[in-house]
Each structure stands twice: as C-alpha cells, then as structure tokens.
Amino acid sequence: MKKILVVHYSQSGQLNDVTKHFTQPLADHPAIEVTFEAIAPVKPYPFPWPFFTFFDTFPESVYLDPPEMQPCGISGDENFDLVILAYQVWFLSPSLPITGFLKSDTAKKLLNGKPVVTLIVCRNMWLMAQEEVKNILDEYGAKLVGNVALTDECGSAMSFFSTPLWVLTGNKGPRLGGLIPKAGVAPEAIKASKRFGERICQRLTDNVVIDETLLRNLEAVDVNERLIASEKTARRGFKIWGRLIRSMSPSGDPKRKPILLIYALFLIFFICTFIPLSVLIKAAVAPFTKVRVKKQKYYFEQPSGFRD
Numbered sequence: 001m002k003k004i005l006v007v008h009y010s011q012s013g014q015l016n017d018v019t020k021h022f023t024q025p026l027a028d029h030p031a032i033e034v035t036f037e038a039i040a041p042v043k044p045y046p047f048p049w050p051f052f053t054f055f056d057t058f059p060e061s062v063y064l065d066p067p068e069m070q071p072c073g074i075s076g077d078e079n080f081d082l083v084i085l086a087y088q089v090w091f092l093s094p095s096l097p098i099t100g101f102l103k104s105d106t107a108k109k110l111l112n113g114k115p116v117v118t119l120i121v122c123r124n125m126w127l128m129a130q131e132e133v134k135n136i137l138d139e140y141g142a143k144l145v146g147n148v149a150l151t152d153e154c155g156s157a158m159s160f161f162s163t164p165l166w167v168l169t170g171n172k173g174p175r176l177g178g179l180i181p182k183a184g185v186a187p188e189a190i191k192a193s194k195r196f197g198e199r200i201c202q203r204l205t206d207n208v209v210i211d212e213t214l215l216r217n218l219e220a221v222d223v224n225e226r227l228i229a230s231e232k233t234a235r236r237g238f239k240i241w242g243r244l245i246r247s248m249s250p251s252g253d254p255k256r257k258p259i260l261l262i263y264a265l266f267l268i269f270f271i272c273t274f275i276p277l278s279v280l281i282k283a284a285v286a287p288f289t290k291v292r293v294k295k296q297k298y299y300f301e302q303p304s305g306f307r308d
C-alpha cells in the first residue's frame with residue numbers, strides 16, 4: 001500500500017476544490033491510502049477580509065512569522081511515500097497557515113528525506129512564494145519532485161482588481177457589467193487538475209522511482225515571464241515596508257492602522273503605475289534581455305514545466 005499525505009488550507013474553498021479534483025484518482029485507487037490534513041491556525045483568518053485585517057497580515061506573511069496552529073492529526077513520525085503540499089499565496093509569500101505548518105516541528109520531522117509535490121492555487125504571482133517554500137524544503141532535506149500552479153482565469157491585469165475585490169467582499173463577481181471579470185481559477189482548469197493525480201497514481205502503482213519527471217508534460221506551470229522582474233521588485237519593496245511596519249507595532253494593534261493605510265495607498269499607486277510601466281519597459285528592451293529572461297523562466301518552471 002502506497003501512502004500519500006495531502007496538507008491543505010482554504011478560506012473560500014477554492015484550494016480545497018482543486019485539491020479534491022487533483023487527488024481524486026489517488027483516493028479512488030485501492031492500492032493507495034490518502035491522508036488529508038486540513039491545517040488550521042488557532043485564531044482563524046476572516047473571510048471575507050476586513051480592509052485593515054487584510055493589510056495587517058502583510059508584514060507577518062512576508063517575514064514568514066508562523067501563527068500558532070491547532071494540533072495536527074499527524075505526529076511527523078509517519079512514513080509517507082509522497083507529500084502533497086497545497087497552498088495559496090499571500091503577499092508573494094506562502095499563506096500564513098502554510099507557513100505555520102511548514103515551520104512546525106511536525107513538518108520538519110515529516111518532510112525529512114521525503115518527495116514533495118507543491119500545488120499552488122493563487123491569483124498569478126507565486127514565484128517568490130515558491131522560492132521561500134523551496135528554501136524550507138531544502139533545509140529539511142525534502143525533495144521537490146513536482147510543482148503545479150493554477151492561477152486566476154482573468155489574467156494578471158484584471159485580477160489585480162477582481163481578486164482583492166473577491167477576498168475583501170466574498171463575492172467573485174463579475175462586476176460593472178463584466179468590466180471587472182469574475183475572480184478565481186476557471187472551473188474547467190480545476191476539474192482538469194485530476195490529470196496530475198492520474199499521473200502520480202500511475203507512477204506509484206508501477207513502482208517507478210518518484211523524481212523530478214513526475215509531472216512533466218502535463219502543463220503544470222506556465223510562468224509569465226513579464227512578471228518575473230515585477231515579482232522580484234515587489235518582493236524587495238514588501239521586505240522594506242514589512243520591516244518598518246513590524247518594528248512599529250505588533251499585528252492586531254490599532255496603532256498599526258495609520259501606517260497600514262499609507263502602505264495600502266502606496267500599494268494601489270504602485271500597482272497602477274509601476275507594474276504597467278515596467279511591463280512596457282520590459283517589452284521595449286525585450287530583444288536585449290531575451291536570453292536572460294528565458295533562463296529565468298526555465299528556472300522558475302522547474303521541476304515540472306509546461307510541455308517539453
């Protein structure tokens with residue numbers, strides 16, 4: 001019997017829905033035992049998010065400050081053949097509940113020497129978050145054998161509006177007669193994620209070695225090369241603002257509100273000016289940076305890639 005652990009957390013249910021379709025072929029297979037671990041912080045994060053709580057989560061997300069977590073159903077001594085870590089991105093970082101899990105002693109014991117597949121479901125900026133997750137996996141001696149990233153169907157520009165509106169109101173839209181499209185991952189993409197479970201099933205039951213080829217040629221990730229530099233720049237800015245806000249007052253302190261408001265206004269200004277400007281500049285210099293950007297795209301697409 002092959003044993004798989006699936007670690008997941010979701011606020012709206014979207015990530016759980018993807019996880020369900022992804023793992024269905026595994027759960028249905030008689031020779032595979034799947035353990036689902038729905039992790040939860042002691043103090044739940046609200047959904048929909050009140051404005052200040054949303055921004056108040058930003059410094060701790062960026063600095064990977066683990067929240068206190070409810071006890072897990074696993075001890076860390078179990079021996080799984082594969083761990084699937086399903087997570088969403090908060091402020092270009094793994095969401096805080098996932099950080100809480102990853103930074104626990106249980107995760108440290110559990111992941112040591114284990115093959116891991118990451119399943120990211122987010123708006124569409126996940127590269128920096130995955131770098132943080134990769135660092136932790138490396139530190140624990142785990143081996144990343146696959147990565148799947150499902151992103152919002154309306155694309156990077158419109159999702160800057162549709163996703164925040166969704167998480168702040170709980171309503172996916174569409175809004176303004178379709179001017180702001182519906183937020184979230186396309187239902188067809190969610191259903192189609194069962195192809196990854198099928199491949200894992202096949203590899204595990206054929207007793208093939210589980211390595212980085214596990215999810216190749218399945219369109220697992222499609223890195224938007226125009227966003228690579230934006231993510232790097234935004235990440236640097238997030239670190240500076242995060243350090244400043246964290247040094248002023250702790251999370252939840254009403255004294256944080258003025259600086260959070262300034263930060264929120266800065267962020268809106270940044271999104272409306274810097275990101276479109278940098279996309280334009282990048283398009284203009286593209287002929288000169290083609291080789292470098294291609295290398296970066298290849299790096300971020302590992303280990304699963306799009307198609308060969």
Ligand SMILES: Cc1cc2nc3c(=O)[nH]c(=O)nc-3n(C[C@H](O)[C@H](O)[C@H](O)COP(=O)(O)O)c2cc1C
Nearest residue numbers: 010011012014015088089090091092122123124125
């Ligand atoms: C506080 C917060 C910050 C977020 N930051 C990002 C981000 O930096 N990049 C991104 O692609 N998506 C971001 N998202 C969208 C989430 O990754 C995710 O798609 C959405 O919250 C739905 O996840 P759920 O299954 O937990 O409901 C953010 C969402 C929240 C609530």
